[in-house]
Amino acid sequence: MARIRPSKGQSSGEPGPDETGPGGAEPPPVPSRRRNKSSSGGGQPAAQPRPRQQAKSEKAGSVTKSVQESRSRRYVGEVVTELKKVTWPNRAQLLQATAVVLIFVAVVTVYLGLIDFLMAALVDALF
Numbered sequence: 001m002a003r004i005r006p007s008k009g010q011s012s013g014e015p016g017p018d019e020t021g022p023g024g025a026e027p028p029p030v031p032s033r034r035r036n037k038s039s040s041g042g043g044q045p046a047a048q049p050r051p052r053q054q055a056k057s058e059k060a061g062s063v064t065k066s067v068q069e070s071r072s073r074r075y076v077g078e079v080v081t082e083l084k085k086v087t088w089p090n091r092a093q094l095l096q097a098t099a100v101v102l103i104f105v106a107v108v109t110v111y112l113g114l115i116d117f118l119m120a121a122l123v124d125a126l127f
Contacts, residue, residue, distance in 0.1 A: 089097065
């Protein structure tokens with residue numbers, strides 16, 4: 001179950017030594033304090049609204065050309081950096097991996113060809 005944080009002026013929900021009422025019962029929750037803009041009583045001045053920022057004028061393009069160029073340059077630079085981290089195989093490793101792939105493809109081709117031949121013969125025998 002989610003815990004809800006108490007707002008300012010409210011207790012945490014756990015009664016302290018000075019918060020327990022008569023008989024150990026918890027006091028009723030304290031309502032949050034909200035002031036009306038028109039009320040200026042209570043010794044504190046009324047809250048003044050924040051000054052609004054003026055809306056920025058939208059340009060025709062969302063991103064300027066110079067920003068796009070810097071983004072693409074940064075991207076290319078990061079690609080080059082990552083490619084430098086790659087451990088490239090030497091010639092012997094490359095030939096070995098290529099041979100493994102070609103042998104695997106040949107084995108799978110023979111297997112699927114055999115299955116296709118058997119299924120074709122079974123279909124011809126039934127129909």
